[in-house]
Amino acid sequence: MKPVLIIDPGHGGKDPGGGSNKYWVEKDMNLTISLYQFQRYQQLGIPVAITRQKDVTLSPAERTKIVRESGAKYCHSNHINAGGGDGGEVIHSIYGGEDMAEEVAAELQHAGQNIRRIFTRPLPNDRTRDFYYMNRDTGAVITNIIEYGFADSRGDDIRQIKDDWQVLAESVVKAFCSYVEFPYESIRGGVTLKKYLSLPPEASTWRIYPLNASPVKGNEKGFLRPEKFGGLTYQILGTPQAHVYLIQTRDFGKVQIYGHPNTGAKVLTK
Template sequence: MAPILIIDPGHGGNDPGGGSNQYWSEKDLNLQISLYQLQRYQELGVPVAITRTKDQTLTPEERTRLVIDSGADYCHSNHINAGGGDGAEVIHSIYSDGKMAKSIGEELRKAGQNLRNIYTRTLPDNSNQDYYFMIRDTGKVETNIIEYGFADSKGDDIQQLRENWRTLAEAVVKAFCQFTGYEYQSPSGPSNKNVGSKPVNVPPAKQPSTRSSVGQTLFLPDDANSWRVYPLGVSPVKGNEKGFLRPAKFGGLEYRIEGTTQANVYIIETADFGKVQIYAHPSTGAKIVLGNKNSNNQPAYAGHRVESKVNDLRYYNRPSWSDTHMVNTIDKGYGFPEIVDKVKVGKSYQYKVKNSKGSVYYLTANPSYVRVI
Protein backbone atom coordinates (compact mmCIF):
# COMPACT_ATOMS: atom_id res chain seq x y z
CA MET A 1 0.00 0.00 0.00
CA ALA A 2 1.48 3.32 -1.04
CA PRO A 3 1.74 5.98 1.66
CA ILE A 4 -0.41 9.08 1.41
CA LEU A 5 2.36 11.11 3.04
CA ILE A 6 6.15 11.09 3.04
CA ILE A 7 8.15 13.07 5.59
CA ASP A 8 11.49 14.56 4.62
CA PRO A 9 13.87 15.59 7.44
CA GLY A 10 15.85 18.32 5.68
CA HIS A 11 19.65 18.13 5.26
CA GLY A 12 21.62 15.30 6.94
CA GLY A 13 25.04 13.66 6.85
CA ASN A 14 27.69 16.09 5.66
CA ASP A 15 25.08 18.82 5.19
CA PRO A 16 24.21 20.18 8.67
CA GLY A 17 21.81 22.85 7.42
CA GLY A 18 21.94 26.58 8.02
CA GLY A 19 19.38 26.55 10.85
CA SER A 20 21.92 25.47 13.45
CA ASN A 21 23.11 27.15 16.64
CA GLN A 22 24.84 26.37 19.93
CA TYR A 23 21.93 24.17 21.02
CA TRP A 24 21.35 22.01 17.97
CA SER A 25 22.40 21.11 14.46
CA GLU A 26 19.51 21.64 12.07
CA LYS A 27 19.82 18.21 10.47
CA ASP A 28 19.39 16.53 13.88
CA LEU A 29 16.43 18.60 15.02
CA ASN A 30 14.76 18.09 11.62
CA LEU A 31 15.19 14.34 12.07
CA GLN A 32 13.88 14.40 15.64
CA ILE A 33 10.73 16.27 14.62
CA SER A 34 10.23 13.94 11.64
CA LEU A 35 10.65 10.72 13.61
CA TYR A 36 8.14 11.97 16.16
CA GLN A 37 5.66 12.72 13.37
CA LEU A 38 6.32 9.33 11.75
CA GLN A 39 5.37 7.57 14.98
CA ARG A 40 2.28 9.72 15.48
CA TYR A 41 1.01 9.12 11.95
CA GLN A 42 1.52 5.38 12.40
CA GLU A 43 -0.47 5.52 15.66
CA LEU A 44 -3.28 7.34 13.85
CA GLY A 45 -3.38 4.85 10.99
CA VAL A 46 -2.10 7.27 8.36
CA PRO A 47 -0.03 5.48 5.66
CA VAL A 48 3.32 7.25 5.92
CA ALA A 49 6.95 6.99 4.75
CA ILE A 50 10.13 8.93 5.45
CA THR A 51 13.21 9.80 3.38
CA ARG A 52 15.76 9.11 6.13
CA THR A 53 15.69 7.66 9.64
CA LYS A 54 19.30 8.42 10.55
CA ASP A 55 22.03 10.99 9.96
CA GLN A 56 22.43 10.34 6.25
CA THR A 57 23.67 12.37 3.29
CA LEU A 58 21.15 12.63 0.46
CA THR A 59 21.80 14.54 -2.75
CA PRO A 60 18.90 16.65 -4.04
CA GLU A 61 18.34 14.06 -6.76
CA GLU A 62 18.27 11.16 -4.28
CA ARG A 63 15.95 13.03 -1.94
CA THR A 64 13.41 14.01 -4.59
CA ARG A 65 13.54 10.56 -6.16
CA LEU A 66 12.64 8.98 -2.80
CA VAL A 67 9.65 11.29 -2.57
CA ILE A 68 8.44 10.59 -6.10
CA ASP A 69 9.03 6.83 -5.92
CA SER A 70 7.16 6.55 -2.61
CA GLY A 71 3.86 7.08 -4.42
CA ALA A 72 2.75 9.57 -1.76
CA ASP A 73 0.35 12.41 -2.49
CA TYR A 74 1.84 14.79 0.06
CA CYS A 75 5.24 15.61 1.58
CA HIS A 76 6.31 17.47 4.72
CA SER A 77 9.83 18.86 4.22
CA ASN A 78 10.88 19.76 7.77
CA HIS A 79 13.38 22.55 8.38
CA ILE A 80 14.65 25.12 10.86
CA ASN A 81 15.11 28.61 9.48
CA ALA A 82 17.87 31.18 9.90
CA GLY A 83 18.37 34.80 9.01
CA GLY A 84 17.37 36.68 12.16
CA GLY A 85 13.59 36.42 11.80
CA ASP A 86 11.05 35.00 14.22
CA GLY A 87 8.17 32.62 13.67
CA ALA A 88 7.14 29.73 11.47
CA GLU A 89 6.95 29.79 7.68
CA VAL A 90 5.28 27.39 5.26
CA ILE A 91 6.25 27.40 1.59
CA HIS A 92 4.09 25.79 -1.07
CA SER A 93 4.15 25.41 -4.86
CA ILE A 94 3.00 28.12 -7.22
CA TYR A 95 0.78 25.39 -8.69
CA SER A 96 -0.84 24.60 -5.32
CA ASP A 97 -3.87 26.43 -3.96
CA GLY A 98 -2.00 26.77 -0.67
CA LYS A 99 -4.89 25.45 1.43
CA MET A 100 -2.84 22.76 3.15
CA ALA A 101 -0.01 25.23 3.82
CA LYS A 102 -2.53 27.61 5.40
CA SER A 103 -3.96 24.80 7.54
CA ILE A 104 -0.48 23.90 8.79
CA GLY A 105 0.33 27.52 9.49
CA GLU A 106 -2.90 28.04 11.42
CA GLU A 107 -2.30 25.03 13.66
CA LEU A 108 1.27 26.18 14.35
CA ARG A 109 -0.17 29.55 15.37
CA LYS A 110 -2.70 27.86 17.67
CA ALA A 111 0.13 25.86 19.21
CA GLY A 112 1.77 29.10 20.33
CA GLN A 113 4.22 29.81 17.52
CA ASN A 114 4.22 33.10 15.65
CA LEU A 115 3.18 32.65 12.02
CA ARG A 116 5.61 34.73 9.99
CA ASN A 117 4.65 33.88 6.44
CA ILE A 118 2.97 31.46 4.04
CA TYR A 119 4.26 31.98 0.54
CA THR A 120 5.52 30.77 -2.82
CA ARG A 121 8.71 31.71 -4.66
CA THR A 122 9.83 31.31 -8.27
CA LEU A 123 13.20 31.03 -9.95
CA PRO A 124 14.66 34.48 -10.67
CA ASP A 125 14.94 33.69 -14.38
CA ASN A 126 11.80 31.58 -14.80
CA SER A 127 8.54 32.63 -13.16
CA ASN A 128 6.92 29.35 -14.23
CA GLN A 129 9.11 27.22 -11.96
CA ASP A 130 9.22 26.96 -8.18
CA TYR A 131 12.40 28.20 -6.55
CA TYR A 132 13.03 25.35 -4.10
CA PHE A 133 14.06 22.01 -5.56
CA MET A 134 12.04 20.06 -2.99
CA ILE A 135 8.90 21.63 -4.39
CA ARG A 136 10.01 21.96 -8.02
CA ASP A 137 11.44 18.45 -8.47
CA THR A 138 8.99 16.24 -6.56
CA GLY A 139 6.57 15.83 -9.45
CA LYS A 140 2.88 15.63 -8.63
CA VAL A 141 3.52 15.29 -4.90
CA GLU A 142 2.19 18.31 -3.01
CA THR A 143 5.25 19.31 -1.00
CA ASN A 144 5.17 21.88 1.77
CA ILE A 145 8.43 23.14 3.23
CA ILE A 146 7.79 23.77 6.92
CA GLU A 147 10.18 26.10 8.73
CA TYR A 148 9.37 25.66 12.43
CA GLY A 149 11.25 28.74 13.60
CA PHE A 150 14.56 30.60 13.42
CA ALA A 151 17.75 29.22 14.94
CA ASP A 152 19.07 32.78 15.33
CA SER A 153 15.81 34.44 16.37
CA LYS A 154 15.89 37.58 18.47
CA GLY A 155 12.41 36.59 19.69
CA ASP A 156 11.31 33.39 21.41
CA ASP A 157 11.89 30.83 18.63
CA ILE A 158 14.94 29.25 20.26
CA GLN A 159 13.04 28.72 23.50
CA GLN A 160 10.01 27.45 21.56
CA LEU A 161 12.08 24.92 19.65
CA ARG A 162 13.99 23.75 22.72
CA GLU A 163 10.99 23.38 24.98
CA ASN A 164 7.99 22.88 22.70
CA TRP A 165 9.27 21.15 19.59
CA ARG A 166 6.83 18.25 20.11
CA THR A 167 3.94 20.69 20.35
CA LEU A 168 4.90 22.24 17.02
CA ALA A 169 5.47 18.83 15.40
CA GLU A 170 2.08 17.67 16.70
CA ALA A 171 0.39 20.78 15.31
CA VAL A 172 1.45 19.73 11.81
CA VAL A 173 0.11 16.20 12.40
CA LYS A 174 -3.22 17.65 13.50
CA ALA A 175 -3.43 19.98 10.50
CA PHE A 176 -2.66 17.18 8.05
CA CYS A 177 -5.24 14.80 9.52
CA GLN A 178 -7.94 17.43 9.52
CA PHE A 179 -7.12 18.49 5.96
CA THR A 180 -7.08 14.96 4.51
CA GLY A 181 -10.01 13.58 6.55
CA TYR A 182 -8.13 11.18 8.83
CA GLU A 183 -9.45 10.94 12.37
CA TYR A 184 -7.22 12.87 14.74
CA GLN A 185 -6.70 12.12 18.42
CA SER A 186 -4.35 13.96 20.74
CA PRO A 187 -1.35 11.92 21.88
CA SER A 188 -1.76 10.03 25.14
CA GLY A 189 0.78 10.12 27.93
CA PRO A 190 2.70 13.17 29.07
CA SER A 191 1.33 16.63 28.44
CA ASN A 192 1.75 17.87 24.89
CA LYS A 193 3.37 21.01 26.32
CA ASN A 194 6.62 19.08 26.84
CA VAL A 195 7.17 20.47 30.33
CA GLY A 196 10.86 20.30 31.09
CA SER A 197 11.59 18.62 27.77
CA LYS A 198 14.42 19.94 25.63
CA PRO A 199 15.61 18.31 22.40
CA VAL A 200 17.57 15.19 23.23
CA ASN A 201 20.27 13.60 21.07
CA VAL A 202 20.70 16.94 19.31
CA PRO A 203 24.35 17.89 19.80
CA PRO A 204 25.53 21.48 19.42
CA ALA A 205 26.47 22.40 15.89
CA LYS A 206 30.20 22.10 15.32
CA GLN A 207 31.95 25.29 14.41
CA PRO A 208 34.07 24.65 11.32
CA SER A 209 37.57 25.96 10.92
CA THR A 210 37.84 29.22 9.03
CA ARG A 211 41.33 28.31 7.82
CA SER A 212 41.01 24.77 6.43
CA SER A 213 40.00 25.83 2.90
CA VAL A 214 42.04 29.02 2.58
CA GLY A 215 44.13 29.02 -0.59
CA GLN A 216 41.94 26.53 -2.41
CA THR A 217 39.89 27.37 -5.47
CA LEU A 218 36.14 27.04 -5.78
CA PHE A 219 34.81 26.14 -9.24
CA LEU A 220 31.14 26.78 -10.05
CA PRO A 221 29.86 24.60 -12.94
CA ASP A 222 29.07 26.01 -16.35
CA ASP A 223 25.54 24.55 -16.30
CA ALA A 224 24.44 26.61 -13.28
CA ASN A 225 22.32 29.56 -14.41
CA SER A 226 22.39 31.32 -11.05
CA TRP A 227 24.12 30.98 -7.68
CA ARG A 228 23.23 32.90 -4.55
CA VAL A 229 25.83 34.80 -2.54
CA TYR A 230 25.31 36.31 0.90
CA PRO A 231 26.76 39.26 2.83
CA LEU A 232 29.23 38.51 5.60
CA GLY A 233 27.76 38.42 9.07
CA VAL A 234 24.37 36.93 8.15
CA SER A 235 23.13 33.37 7.90
CA PRO A 236 23.56 32.07 4.33
CA VAL A 237 19.93 31.10 3.79
CA LYS A 238 17.12 31.97 1.42
CA GLY A 239 16.01 35.56 1.68
CA ASN A 240 19.41 36.81 2.87
CA GLU A 241 21.15 36.76 -0.51
CA LYS A 242 23.08 39.81 -1.67
CA GLY A 243 22.78 38.82 -5.30
CA PHE A 244 23.29 36.07 -7.84
CA LEU A 245 26.38 34.90 -9.73
CA ARG A 246 25.83 33.66 -13.30
CA PRO A 247 28.24 30.75 -13.91
CA ALA A 248 26.59 29.58 -17.15
CA LYS A 249 26.97 33.03 -18.70
CA PHE A 250 30.75 32.84 -18.33
CA GLY A 251 31.26 29.13 -18.98
CA GLY A 252 31.71 28.51 -15.27
CA LEU A 253 33.30 30.64 -12.57
CA GLU A 254 36.16 30.17 -10.15
CA TYR A 255 37.15 31.96 -6.97
CA ARG A 256 39.91 31.75 -4.42
CA ILE A 257 38.56 30.65 -1.03
CA GLU A 258 39.46 33.12 1.69
CA GLY A 259 37.81 31.30 4.58
CA THR A 260 34.74 29.40 5.75
CA THR A 261 31.90 30.46 8.04
CA GLN A 262 30.33 27.02 8.46
CA ALA A 263 30.43 23.63 6.77
CA ASN A 264 30.28 24.04 2.96
CA VAL A 265 29.94 27.83 3.24
CA TYR A 266 32.95 29.76 1.93
CA ILE A 267 34.14 33.33 1.83
CA ILE A 268 35.07 34.54 -1.66
CA GLU A 269 35.61 37.91 -3.29
CA THR A 270 33.59 38.74 -6.40
CA ALA A 271 33.79 41.60 -8.86
CA ASP A 272 30.13 42.59 -8.50
CA PHE A 273 29.42 42.01 -4.81
CA GLY A 274 32.80 42.24 -3.10
CA LYS A 275 33.58 39.81 -0.30
CA VAL A 276 30.63 37.46 0.29
CA GLN A 277 29.61 34.03 1.54
CA ILE A 278 28.64 31.23 -0.83
CA TYR A 279 27.07 27.81 -0.15
CA ALA A 280 28.89 25.14 -2.16
CA HIS A 281 28.02 21.68 -0.89
CA PRO A 282 29.37 18.97 -3.27
CA SER A 283 25.79 18.03 -4.19
CA THR A 284 25.39 21.45 -5.84
CA GLY A 285 27.98 20.58 -8.50
CA ALA A 286 30.60 22.95 -7.10
CA LYS A 287 34.16 21.64 -6.89
CA ILE A 288 37.08 22.64 -4.71
CA VAL A 289 40.61 22.20 -6.00
CA LEU A 290 43.51 22.02 -3.57
CA GLY A 291 45.75 25.04 -3.85
CA ASN A 292 49.36 25.78 -3.07
CA LYS A 293 49.57 26.50 0.64
CA ASN A 294 52.77 28.48 0.63
CA SER A 295 53.92 31.72 2.19
CA ASN A 296 53.25 33.60 -1.06
CA ASN A 297 49.61 32.53 -0.91
CA GLN A 298 49.58 31.56 -4.59
CA PRO A 299 46.22 30.81 -6.23
CA ALA A 300 45.32 27.15 -6.62
CA TYR A 301 45.96 27.00 -10.36
CA ALA A 302 49.52 28.40 -10.13
CA GLY A 303 52.08 25.81 -11.19
CA HIS A 304 49.49 23.42 -12.60
CA ARG A 305 49.24 22.09 -16.12
CA VAL A 306 46.43 23.34 -18.35
CA GLU A 307 45.05 21.31 -21.27
CA SER A 308 42.63 22.09 -24.07
CA LYS A 309 39.22 20.38 -24.04
CA VAL A 310 38.61 21.21 -27.72
CA ASN A 311 40.44 21.20 -31.04
CA ASP A 312 41.92 24.35 -32.60
CA LEU A 313 42.16 26.33 -29.35
CA ARG A 314 44.05 29.55 -29.99
CA TYR A 315 46.87 30.92 -27.86
CA TYR A 316 48.56 34.33 -27.99
CA ASN A 317 51.89 36.05 -27.41
CA ARG A 318 50.31 38.67 -25.09
CA PRO A 319 47.05 39.21 -23.17
CA SER A 320 44.80 39.65 -26.20
CA TRP A 321 42.00 38.12 -28.24
CA SER A 322 43.23 39.72 -31.47
CA ASP A 323 44.14 37.63 -34.54
CA THR A 324 47.23 39.83 -34.82
CA HIS A 325 48.64 38.40 -31.57
CA MET A 326 47.65 34.78 -32.14
CA VAL A 327 50.63 32.40 -32.21
CA ASN A 328 49.02 29.08 -33.10
CA THR A 329 46.39 26.57 -31.98
CA ILE A 330 46.43 23.40 -29.90
CA ASP A 331 44.13 20.39 -30.11
CA LYS A 332 42.20 18.52 -27.46
CA GLY A 333 44.49 16.94 -24.84
CA TYR A 334 47.42 19.24 -25.59
CA GLY A 335 48.42 22.11 -23.37
CA PHE A 336 51.08 23.87 -21.34
CA PRO A 337 52.94 22.45 -18.34
CA GLU A 338 52.72 25.51 -16.07
CA ILE A 339 50.17 28.21 -15.31
CA VAL A 340 51.89 31.37 -14.11
CA ASP A 341 48.94 33.69 -13.55
CA LYS A 342 45.40 34.56 -14.55
CA VAL A 343 44.69 37.93 -16.15
CA LYS A 344 41.57 39.77 -17.22
CA VAL A 345 41.39 40.54 -20.93
CA GLY A 346 38.36 42.59 -21.83
CA LYS A 347 35.41 40.97 -20.11
CA SER A 348 36.98 37.50 -19.89
CA TYR A 349 40.10 35.86 -18.46
CA GLN A 350 43.22 34.23 -19.83
CA TYR A 351 45.84 32.04 -18.23
CA LYS A 352 49.42 33.22 -18.50
CA VAL A 353 51.37 30.01 -19.21
CA LYS A 354 54.86 28.71 -19.92
CA ASN A 355 55.88 25.95 -22.28
CA SER A 356 58.69 23.48 -21.58
CA LYS A 357 61.29 25.98 -22.86
CA GLY A 358 60.06 28.76 -20.59
CA SER A 359 58.36 30.81 -23.33
CA VAL A 360 55.29 32.71 -22.12
CA TYR A 361 51.91 32.60 -23.86
CA TYR A 362 48.26 33.33 -23.09
CA LEU A 363 45.11 31.26 -23.64
CA THR A 364 41.52 31.32 -22.46
CA ALA A 365 40.77 30.40 -18.85
CA ASN A 366 37.16 29.51 -19.65
CA PRO A 367 36.52 26.04 -18.12
CA SER A 368 34.35 25.15 -21.12
CA TYR A 369 37.52 25.07 -23.23
CA VAL A 370 40.36 24.20 -20.85
CA ARG A 371 40.92 22.14 -17.74
CA VAL A 372 43.48 22.56 -14.97
CA ILE A 373 45.29 19.39 -13.96
Protein backbone atom coordinates (compact mmCIF):
# COMPACT_ATOMS: atom_id res chain seq x y z
CA MET A 1 0.00 0.00 0.00
CA LYS A 2 1.31 3.42 -0.92
CA PRO A 3 1.88 5.80 1.95
CA VAL A 4 -0.38 8.80 2.34
CA LEU A 5 2.36 10.73 4.13
CA ILE A 6 6.14 10.65 4.17
CA ILE A 7 8.03 12.19 7.10
CA ASP A 8 11.42 13.76 6.55
CA PRO A 9 13.72 14.20 9.56
CA GLY A 10 15.82 17.13 8.34
CA HIS A 11 19.62 16.91 8.05
CA GLY A 12 21.48 13.81 9.34
CA GLY A 13 24.88 12.17 9.18
CA LYS A 14 27.56 14.68 8.24
CA ASP A 15 24.99 17.48 8.29
CA PRO A 16 24.11 18.29 11.93
CA GLY A 17 21.76 21.16 11.08
CA GLY A 18 21.98 24.71 12.32
CA GLY A 19 19.21 24.44 14.92
CA SER A 20 21.49 22.94 17.56
CA ASN A 21 22.49 24.02 21.06
CA LYS A 22 23.98 22.54 24.24
CA TYR A 23 20.84 20.46 24.80
CA TRP A 24 20.48 18.83 21.40
CA VAL A 25 21.89 18.48 17.89
CA GLU A 26 19.24 19.39 15.35
CA LYS A 27 19.57 16.25 13.24
CA ASP A 28 18.98 14.10 16.35
CA MET A 29 16.00 16.12 17.60
CA ASN A 30 14.48 16.03 14.10
CA LEU A 31 14.86 12.25 14.08
CA THR A 32 13.39 11.88 17.56
CA ILE A 33 10.30 13.89 16.61
CA SER A 34 9.94 12.07 13.29
CA LEU A 35 10.26 8.56 14.69
CA TYR A 36 7.65 9.40 17.30
CA GLN A 37 5.27 10.61 14.60
CA PHE A 38 6.09 7.61 12.40
CA GLN A 39 5.00 5.26 15.21
CA ARG A 40 1.90 7.31 15.96
CA TYR A 41 0.71 7.27 12.35
CA GLN A 42 1.25 3.52 12.22
CA GLN A 43 -0.71 3.21 15.45
CA LEU A 44 -3.54 5.22 13.90
CA GLY A 45 -3.55 3.10 10.76
CA ILE A 46 -2.32 5.83 8.41
CA PRO A 47 0.02 4.50 5.69
CA VAL A 48 3.29 6.36 6.31
CA ALA A 49 6.91 6.35 5.15
CA ILE A 50 10.04 8.10 6.37
CA THR A 51 13.18 9.30 4.59
CA ARG A 52 15.59 8.07 7.27
CA GLN A 53 15.30 6.04 10.47
CA LYS A 54 18.87 6.54 11.67
CA ASP A 55 21.69 9.05 11.55
CA VAL A 56 22.67 8.93 7.87
CA THR A 57 23.71 11.57 5.36
CA LEU A 58 21.24 12.32 2.58
CA SER A 59 22.07 14.80 -0.14
CA PRO A 60 19.25 17.13 -1.25
CA ALA A 61 18.93 15.08 -4.45
CA GLU A 62 18.74 11.78 -2.54
CA ARG A 63 16.28 13.13 0.00
CA THR A 64 13.87 14.64 -2.54
CA LYS A 65 14.08 11.53 -4.73
CA ILE A 66 12.94 9.39 -1.79
CA VAL A 67 10.01 11.74 -1.27
CA ARG A 68 9.05 11.88 -4.96
CA GLU A 69 9.26 8.12 -5.43
CA SER A 70 7.51 7.23 -2.15
CA GLY A 71 4.03 7.40 -3.65
CA ALA A 72 2.94 9.69 -0.82
CA LYS A 73 0.68 12.66 -1.44
CA TYR A 74 1.97 14.68 1.53
CA CYS A 75 5.30 15.30 3.24
CA HIS A 76 6.28 16.83 6.57
CA SER A 77 9.92 17.92 6.77
CA ASN A 78 10.80 18.37 10.45
CA HIS A 79 13.33 20.97 11.58
CA ILE A 80 14.51 23.15 14.45
CA ASN A 81 15.16 26.79 13.54
CA ALA A 82 18.06 29.13 14.36
CA GLY A 83 18.65 32.84 14.05
CA GLY A 84 17.47 34.32 17.34
CA GLY A 85 13.71 34.27 16.77
CA ASP A 86 11.01 32.65 18.85
CA GLY A 87 8.09 30.50 17.82
CA GLY A 88 7.13 27.92 15.26
CA GLU A 89 7.08 28.39 11.50
CA VAL A 90 5.49 26.38 8.71
CA ILE A 91 6.72 26.85 5.14
CA HIS A 92 4.66 25.73 2.16
CA SER A 93 5.22 25.79 -1.59
CA ILE A 94 4.27 28.74 -3.74
CA TYR A 95 2.05 26.24 -5.57
CA GLY A 96 0.13 24.82 -2.62
CA GLY A 97 0.11 23.35 0.86
CA GLU A 98 -1.11 26.49 2.63
CA ASP A 99 -4.26 24.85 4.01
CA MET A 100 -2.24 22.04 5.55
CA ALA A 101 0.30 24.54 6.90
CA GLU A 102 -2.46 26.53 8.59
CA GLU A 103 -3.88 23.37 10.17
CA VAL A 104 -0.44 22.38 11.49
CA ALA A 105 0.26 25.87 12.82
CA ALA A 106 -3.11 26.03 14.57
CA GLU A 107 -2.47 22.77 16.44
CA LEU A 108 1.09 23.78 17.35
CA GLN A 109 -0.35 26.96 18.80
CA HIS A 110 -3.01 25.00 20.67
CA ALA A 111 -0.18 22.85 22.12
CA GLY A 112 1.44 25.98 23.55
CA GLN A 113 3.86 27.09 20.85
CA ASN A 114 3.44 30.60 19.53
CA ILE A 115 3.47 30.80 15.75
CA ARG A 116 5.92 33.24 14.23
CA ARG A 117 4.66 32.91 10.68
CA ILE A 118 3.25 30.70 7.95
CA PHE A 119 4.91 31.59 4.70
CA THR A 120 6.26 30.70 1.31
CA ARG A 121 9.39 31.95 -0.41
CA PRO A 122 10.31 31.96 -4.11
CA LEU A 123 13.80 32.07 -5.54
CA PRO A 124 14.87 35.72 -5.83
CA ASN A 125 16.01 35.27 -9.44
CA ASP A 126 13.09 33.07 -10.50
CA ARG A 127 9.76 33.82 -8.85
CA THR A 128 8.22 30.72 -10.44
CA ARG A 129 10.33 28.36 -8.29
CA ASP A 130 10.41 27.71 -4.55
CA PHE A 131 13.45 28.85 -2.58
CA TYR A 132 13.62 25.76 -0.33
CA TYR A 133 14.51 22.54 -2.13
CA MET A 134 12.09 20.49 -0.06
CA ASN A 135 9.28 22.58 -1.55
CA ARG A 136 10.91 22.95 -4.96
CA ASP A 137 12.16 19.44 -5.77
CA THR A 138 9.61 17.08 -4.21
CA GLY A 139 7.45 17.02 -7.33
CA ALA A 140 3.71 16.66 -6.85
CA VAL A 141 4.09 15.81 -3.16
CA ILE A 142 2.54 18.56 -1.03
CA THR A 143 5.34 19.42 1.39
CA ASN A 144 5.32 21.48 4.56
CA ILE A 145 8.60 22.36 6.24
CA ILE A 146 7.83 22.50 9.96
CA GLU A 147 10.14 24.50 12.23
CA TYR A 148 9.21 23.60 15.80
CA GLY A 149 11.00 26.56 17.36
CA PHE A 150 14.39 28.25 17.66
CA ALA A 151 17.42 26.55 19.20
CA ASP A 152 18.81 29.97 20.14
CA SER A 153 15.53 31.56 21.25
CA ARG A 154 15.53 34.15 24.01
CA GLY A 155 11.95 33.16 24.71
CA ASP A 156 10.60 29.78 25.78
CA ASP A 157 11.37 27.70 22.67
CA ILE A 158 14.37 25.91 24.18
CA ARG A 159 12.41 24.76 27.22
CA GLN A 160 9.43 23.76 25.10
CA ILE A 161 11.45 21.69 22.65
CA LYS A 162 13.65 20.13 25.34
CA ASP A 163 10.83 19.23 27.71
CA ASP A 164 7.71 19.11 25.52
CA TRP A 165 8.90 17.93 22.10
CA GLN A 166 6.45 15.03 22.28
CA VAL A 167 3.51 17.39 22.84
CA LEU A 168 4.55 19.44 19.80
CA ALA A 169 5.10 16.32 17.69
CA GLU A 170 1.68 14.97 18.66
CA SER A 171 0.02 18.25 17.74
CA VAL A 172 1.23 17.81 14.15
CA VAL A 173 -0.17 14.26 14.08
CA LYS A 174 -3.53 15.60 15.25
CA ALA A 175 -3.43 18.40 12.68
CA PHE A 176 -2.67 16.05 9.79
CA CYS A 177 -5.45 13.66 10.80
CA SER A 178 -7.87 16.57 10.81
CA TYR A 179 -6.60 17.84 7.45
CA VAL A 180 -6.99 14.50 5.65
CA GLU A 181 -10.19 13.73 7.61
CA PHE A 182 -8.79 10.60 9.18
CA PRO A 183 -10.05 9.51 12.64
CA TYR A 184 -7.72 10.69 15.38
CA GLU A 185 -7.32 9.11 18.79
CA SER A 186 -5.22 10.67 21.51
CA ILE A 187 -2.40 8.72 23.13
CA ARG A 188 -3.45 5.93 25.41
CA GLY A 189 -0.61 4.77 27.57
CA GLY A 190 1.83 6.73 25.43
CA VAL A 191 4.13 5.63 22.64
CA THR A 192 7.08 3.77 24.12
CA LEU A 193 10.29 5.26 22.81
CA LYS A 194 13.55 3.70 23.94
CA LYS A 195 16.79 5.58 24.39
CA TYR A 196 20.09 4.30 23.06
CA LEU A 197 23.71 5.30 23.53
CA SER A 198 25.65 5.37 20.28
CA LEU A 199 29.45 5.19 20.46
CA PRO A 200 31.33 6.62 17.44
CA PRO A 201 33.27 4.33 15.10
CA GLU A 202 36.34 6.57 15.46
CA ALA A 203 36.83 5.53 19.11
CA SER A 204 39.31 2.67 19.44
CA THR A 205 38.38 1.97 23.07
CA TRP A 206 35.75 3.08 25.58
CA ARG A 207 35.92 2.62 29.33
CA ILE A 208 33.13 0.84 31.19
CA TYR A 209 32.69 0.62 34.96
CA PRO A 210 31.12 -1.78 37.46
CA LEU A 211 27.82 -0.82 39.04
CA ASN A 212 29.28 -0.46 42.53
CA ALA A 213 32.13 1.91 41.65
CA SER A 214 32.42 5.56 40.66
CA PRO A 215 32.68 5.86 36.84
CA VAL A 216 36.13 7.49 36.81
CA LYS A 217 39.48 6.52 35.31
CA GLY A 218 41.09 3.81 37.40
CA ASN A 219 37.82 2.04 38.21
CA GLU A 220 37.38 0.40 34.81
CA LYS A 221 35.84 -3.04 34.51
CA GLY A 222 36.98 -3.30 30.93
CA PHE A 223 36.93 -1.62 27.53
CA LEU A 224 34.53 -1.62 24.60
CA ARG A 225 35.95 -1.36 21.08
CA PRO A 226 33.65 0.75 18.89
CA GLU A 227 36.20 1.12 16.08
CA LYS A 228 36.40 -2.65 15.62
CA PHE A 229 32.66 -2.88 14.97
CA GLY A 230 32.13 0.36 13.07
CA GLY A 231 30.51 1.92 16.13
CA LEU A 232 28.43 0.40 18.92
CA THR A 233 24.90 1.10 20.14
CA TYR A 234 23.37 0.04 23.44
CA GLN A 235 19.93 0.50 24.92
CA ILE A 236 20.05 2.81 27.94
CA LEU A 237 18.68 0.97 30.97
CA GLY A 238 19.12 3.81 33.43
CA THR A 239 20.82 7.13 34.10
CA PRO A 240 22.31 7.14 37.63
CA GLN A 241 23.86 10.58 37.12
CA ALA A 242 24.32 13.17 34.38
CA HIS A 243 25.90 11.62 31.26
CA VAL A 244 26.41 8.26 33.01
CA TYR A 245 24.32 5.41 31.65
CA LEU A 246 23.57 1.81 32.51
CA ILE A 247 23.92 -0.59 29.59
CA GLN A 248 23.92 -4.37 29.10
CA THR A 249 27.00 -5.73 27.29
CA ARG A 250 27.72 -9.19 25.97
CA ASP A 251 31.12 -9.65 27.58
CA PHE A 252 30.86 -7.61 30.79
CA GLY A 253 27.19 -7.81 31.70
CA LYS A 254 25.44 -4.75 33.09
CA VAL A 255 27.84 -1.84 33.49
CA GLN A 256 28.10 1.94 33.76
CA ILE A 257 29.44 4.04 30.91
CA TYR A 258 30.25 7.74 30.62
CA GLY A 259 28.82 9.39 27.50
CA HIS A 260 29.04 13.19 27.62
CA PRO A 261 28.33 14.71 24.16
CA ASN A 262 31.90 16.05 24.13
CA THR A 263 33.16 12.47 23.96
CA GLY A 264 31.39 11.88 20.65
CA ALA A 265 28.71 9.67 22.20
CA LYS A 266 25.10 10.36 21.22
CA VAL A 267 21.82 9.58 22.92
CA LEU A 268 19.20 8.52 20.38
CA THR A 269 15.49 7.98 20.89
CA LYS A 270 13.64 5.47 18.74
